[in-house]
Amino acid sequence: MAAAAVPGPGPGPAEAAAPGEEAAGAGPQGPGPARLARLPLARVKALVKADPDVTLASQEAVFVLARATELFVETIAKDAYVYAQQGKRKTLQRKDLDNAIEAIDEFAFLEGTLD
Numbered sequence: 296m297a298a299a300a301v302p303g304p305g306p307g308p309a310e311a312a313a314p315g316e317e318a319a320g321a322g323p324q325g326p327g328p329a330r331l332a333r334l335p336l337a338r339v340k341a342l343v344k345a346d347p348d349v350t351l352a353s354q355e356a357v358f359v360l361a362r363a364t365e366l367f368v369e370t371i372a373k374d375a376y377v378y379a380q381q382g383k384r385k386t387l388q389r390k391d392l393d394n395a396i397e398a399i400d401e402f403a404f405l406e407g408t409l410d
Contacts, residue, residue, distance in 0.1 A: 332361040339364070374399055 336354070339361045343352045375391040382391075393409060396402040 332358055333365055334361040336361055371395060371402060374402075 336357050340352060340357045343349055343357060343360065371392065372387065375387050375395040378391040378394040379385065379387050389409065396405045396409070
């Protein structure tokens with residue numbers, strides 16, 4: 296016997312996005328193109344404007360900063376997760392980030408920032 300479809304907040308089988316993709320219209324603003332950035336662009340723009348050296352920031356610049364931040368966080372989280380797995384854990388801890396920062400040359404600029 297087939298399971299009955301129950302209407303709900305989630306996407307149905309025909310609307311489900313492939314892993315790593317967002318379904319069109321799945322953004323919080325309702326129907327429309329999928330959100331390309333997961334960080335709220337208004338918040339990123341507010342952070343950019345908080346810098347007294349910045350007078351104007353285009354929407355494209357704000358988007359690029361948001362996307363670069365997302366990629367950076369994803370990269371450091373994946374690298375830190377390797378250390379969590381070595382400790383037979385699934386939850387990242389500060390020591391995992393410290394280990395990733397210490398071991399990977401790309402993160403050398405972060406040394407001492409978590410102290």
